[in-house]
Amino acid sequence: MKIKKILTFVFAAALMTSCGNEDGPGGDGGNGGGTEHTEYFGVNMSGAEFGNVYPGVDGTHYGYPTKKDLEYFKEKGLRMIRFPFRWERIQSEMNGPLITTELAKMKEFVQAAEDLNMKVLLDMHNFGRYCVYSNGVNSDDNQFVVIGNAQCTVENFCDVWKKLAAEFKDYKCIWGYDIMNEPNAMLKTTPWVKIAQACINAIREVDTETMLVISGDEFSSASRWKEVSDNLKTLVDPCDNMIFQAHVYFDSDASGNYSKSYDEDGATIQTGVVRLRPFVEWLKENGKRGFVGEYGVPDDDGRWLDILDSALKYLQENGVNGTYWSAGPRWGNYKLAVQPTDNYTVDRPQLATLLKYKTTVQVY
Structure with missing residues (x-):
């Protein structure tokens, strides 16, 4: 046991000396000085x-957003893009090579x-799971296993991120690696905090520069952050360039489905602020940097926009940036979408509120 601890210390020390900046290229803290940095708000760019069919057919089951989509939001001043992708498509066999056609896209x-x-945030949108079987036609027979299961080990997860980091580390636009979207109901024997630390260590073997984005447990709940994600404060990035990610929605069950009306949900203009406060307070109490990767409201009742406005104002004032859920060319009439219509000529109702909050200042 002592030998193992010594080797772990030596490994961490070696990583620290290889990092691009001995004080950390970005830092995960906000305490004890630092300099001001402008951070951007933006959108998720889905597709x-x-x-939920793997591998699926590009153009039928899934598809990639385009440069034209990016140009629209760049022109609006929303320069941060969270880019969701699926593990099963980029690596169809665990520990196997990355799929060259998907990597090229x-x-x-x-x-x-x-x-x-x-700026781009690479978001592995897998909820802490891997689909080990899909019939390739629909999702009826999908079989998922949780990371930590014998069919999907922590080592498998580390392997894919080491390979992704090796491919993307030289791009100047990569804001961070969002190592896993909304982990939830993880195995008690392999909690999310243990998986995240292993992934941090693995990525730092091949990339000592890029920021690591660590989502909270139980769907990255902002309102339950102190309850379900407090243990993430024990994570250590030897290169001191890590940020924590929460998600927030404003309907009664915080799912983002908005299946009820505004009145039925019992929402108020302060709903967003109330749900974000536990996360923001935790960041301040622990000297950590924060990011909110998902928030969204329906386009059918303007009162939701008031909640969004208050929530974004609160984030901006507290130095936390974020990305709206969601944009991308495949949403159709999805009521939360901010993808423009009529060949990019008509803005969605939520956009005017988003455009009030384009940047914030973080100190690190």
């Missing part, structure tokens, strides 16, 4: 995670963002 999108001087 590559669609379908991801890189085409990332390069387009880099050409436009936008």
Whole structure:
């Protein structure tokens, strides 16, 4: 046991000396000085995670957003793009090679963002799971296993991220690696905090520069952050460039489905602020940086926009940026979408509120 502890210390020390900046290229703290940095708000750009059929057919089950989608939001001043993708599509066999055709599509999108001087957050949109069987036609027979299961080990998860980091680390536009979207109901024997630490260590073997984005447990709940994600404060990034991610929705069950009306949900203008406060307070109490990767409201009742406005004002004032859920060319009439209509000429109702909050200042 002592030998193992010594080796772990030596490994961490070696990583620290190899990091791009001995004080950390970004830092995960907000305490004890630092300098001011402008961070951008933006949108999720969906499509590559669609379908729930694996591998699926590009253009039928899923599809990639385009440079034209990026250009629209760049022109609006929303320069941060959270880019969801699926593990099963980029690596169809665990520990196997990355799929070259999908990797090329991801890189085409990332390069387009880099050409436009936008920022991209690579988001593995898998909820802490891997689909080990899909019939390839629909999702009826899908079989998922949780990370930590014998069929999907922590080592498997670390493997895919080491390979992704090796492919994307040299892009200047990559804001961070969002290592897992909304982990939930993880195995008690392999809690999310243990998986996240292993992934941090693995990525730092190949990339000591790019920021690591760590989602909270139980669907990254902002309102329950102190209850379900407090243990994430024990995570250590040897390169000190880590940020914590929460999600928030304003309907009664915080699911984002908005299946009830505004009045039935019992929402108020302060609903968003109340749900965000536990996360923001935790960041301040622990000297951590924060990001809210998902929030969204329906387009059928303007009172939801008032909640969104108050929530974004609160985030901006507290140095926390975020990305709206969601944009992307495959949403159709989805009531939360901010994808423009009529060949990019008509803005969605939520956009005017988003445009009031384009940047915030973080100190690190």
